[in-house]
Amino acid sequence: xxxxxxxxxxxxxxxxxxxxxxxxxxxxxxxxxxxxxxxxxxxxxxxxxxxxxxxxxxxxxxxxxxxxxxxxxxxxxxxxxxxxxxxxxxxxxxxxxxxxxxxxxxxxxxxxxxxxxxxxxxxxxxxxxxxxxxxxxxxxxxxxxxxxxxxxxxxxxxxxxxxxxxxxxxxxxxxxxxxxxxxxxxxxxxxxxxxx
Amino acid sequence: xxxxxxxxxxxxxxxxxxxxxxxxxxxxxxxxxxxxxxxxxxxxxxxxxxxxxxxxxxxxxxxxxxxxxxxxxxxxxxxxxxxxxxxxxxxxxxxxxxxxxxxxxxxxxxxxxxxxxxxxxxxxxxxxxxxxxxxxxxxxxxxxxxxxxxxxxxxxxxxxxxxxxxxxxxxxxxxxxxxxxxxxxxxxxxxxxxxx
Numbered sequence: 001x002x003x004x005x006x007x008x009x010x011x012x013x014x015x016x017x018x019x020x021x022x023x024x025x026x027x028x029x030x031x032x033x034x035x036x037x038x039x040x041x042x043x044x045x046x047x048x049x050x051x052x053x054x055x056x057x058x059x060x061x062x063x064x065x066x067x068x069x070x071x072x073x074x075x076x077x078x079x080x081x082x083x084x085x086x087x088x089x090x091x092x093x094x095x096x097x098x099x100x101x102x103x104x105x106x107x108x109x110x111x112x113x114x115x116x117x118x119x120x121x122x123x124x125x126x127x128x129x130x131x132x133x134x135x136x137x138x139x140x141x142x143x144x145x146x147x148x149x150x151x152x153x154x155x156x157x158x159x160x161x162x163x164x165x166x167x168x169x170x171x172x173x174x175x176x177x178x179x180x181x182x183x184x185x186x187x188x189x190x191x192x193x194x195x196x
Numbered sequence: 197x198x199x200x201x202x203x204x205x206x207x208x209x210x211x212x213x214x215x216x217x218x219x220x221x222x223x224x225x226x227x228x229x230x231x232x233x234x235x236x237x238x239x240x241x242x243x244x245x246x247x248x249x250x251x252x253x254x255x256x257x258x259x260x261x262x263x264x265x266x267x268x269x270x271x272x273x274x275x276x277x278x279x280x281x282x283x284x285x286x287x288x289x290x291x292x293x294x295x296x297x298x299x300x301x302x303x304x305x306x307x308x309x310x311x312x313x314x315x316x317x318x319x320x321x322x323x324x325x326x327x328x329x330x331x332x333x334x335x336x337x338x339x340x341x342x343x344x345x346x347x348x349x350x351x352x353x354x355x356x357x358x359x360x361x362x363x364x365x366x367x368x369x370x371x372x373x374x375x376x377x378x379x380x381x382x383x384x385x386x387x388x389x390x391x392x
Contacts, residue, residue, distance in 0.1 A: 013348060013349060015315065015347075015348060015349045015350055017274065017276065017383050017385075019215035019217060019274060019276075020217060021215060021216060021217060021218065021219075021221035022217065022218070022219055022221075023217075023218055023219045025217035025218075025272065026389060044348070046390070047313055047385060047388045047390035048274075048313050048314070048315050048352070048383055048384075048385045048388075049315055049383055051347070051348040051349065053348070076221065078213065078215060078244075080213065080215075080276035080383060082317065082349060082350075082381055084349050087349060092348070117243055117244045118244070119211065119244050119245055121278065121379075123319050123321065123379065125319065125321075125326055126323065126324050126326050126327075127322065127324075128322050128323075128324075130321055130322050131322075151211075151247070152209060152211060152240070152247040152249070152288070153209060153211045153247070153278060153280050153283060153379075154211055154278075156244070183317075183319065183349075185278055185381055187213050187244055187245055187276060188244075189213075189243060189244050192243045192244075193222060194242070194243035
């Protein structure tokens with residue numbers, strides 16, 4: 001039980017936490033988890049975070065939808081997490097790799113217009129040329145309809161939540177097509193009173 | 197501005213966000229940042245996160261103290277972030293590497309007793325044997341006075357906040373002595389109503 005458990009197949013996953021900065025945090029989290037259709041991912045929630053696993057397309061569909069449902073309350077809400085694919089380890093949720101690619105929450109997510117700011121970082125594992133791989137993908141981000149800027153240890157994206165998640169998904173998708181084990185950390189924040 | 201900016205020297209850093217799940221979040225964040233002595237680290241805060249950089253010992257001293265000051269309010273508070281060392285890039289804060297190792301917040305931090313739960317993951321970069329390096333360090337965690345358990349994509353630590361940060365600092369310190377570029381993600385949570 002000391003070791004990290006991950007997956008043998010091309011199953012993707014995300015370990016994330018939703019943070020509504022509100023006295024009403026519990027209701028916002030539970031409502032977001034209830035409103036989002038998670039039937040195409042394996043899901044496990046404890047007091048620190050939620051882990052979902054499944055096809056990459058569904059992992060992004062679900063995380064985007066959960067954040068949007070929290071952000072649309074108008075409260076200051078943030079989400080931090082790590083996407084992962086190709087981590088050597090266990091097999092929970094592998095059965096979900098036989099699901100179709102039809103996403104369950106996109107229509108609902110697309111109907112929500114929400115500005116946000118995000119910092120993300122890609123970590124291609126086990127490769128000596130990892131910095132080149134990172135830079136190749138970050139250059140790709142230029143054309144995604146979001147404002148891209150540099151930051152310490154991360155790349156910053158500003159724009160609509162749907163565009164931000166699409167940009168991250170494309171970067172992650174591209175890197176994982178070339179590198180077996182990739183992780184990507186992110187923190188996305190909406191309705192912050194500090195945003196200029 | 198598209199690229200991630202990091203450091204050339206053995207300067208360490210942490211990009212983190214403090215999340216008080218409370219209507220009072222702004223005051224809690226500002227008070228925590230004010231109460232903690234950050235004079236031995238370079239610091240930059242925006243609407244998404246705070247980045248600090250300096251000697252590894254001070255980066256951990258400051259992040260631990262900031263989390264403790266938020267958690268001791270009794271509100272449900274969490275912090276997510278990524279520690280990094282040896283990332284090829286820029287040099288902001290390099291001057292702070294000449295500071296002594298005398299930590300400024302330890303006495304205050306040690307006086308606060310606070311239980312928390314944390315998930316962390318180590319990422320030794322640019323190495324084909326990264327999984328072995330991770331497992332070596334995670335085995336070390338057994339003797340740190342915290343409860344260690346496995347989790348998807350992460351290792352879970354339960355215990356006193358000071359012990360949790362000491363365990364993470366020792367694991368990070370050990371890996372960075374063998375691998376040039378290392379990152380470590382973490383999410384720590386206190387006063388959660390979900391904790392059994």
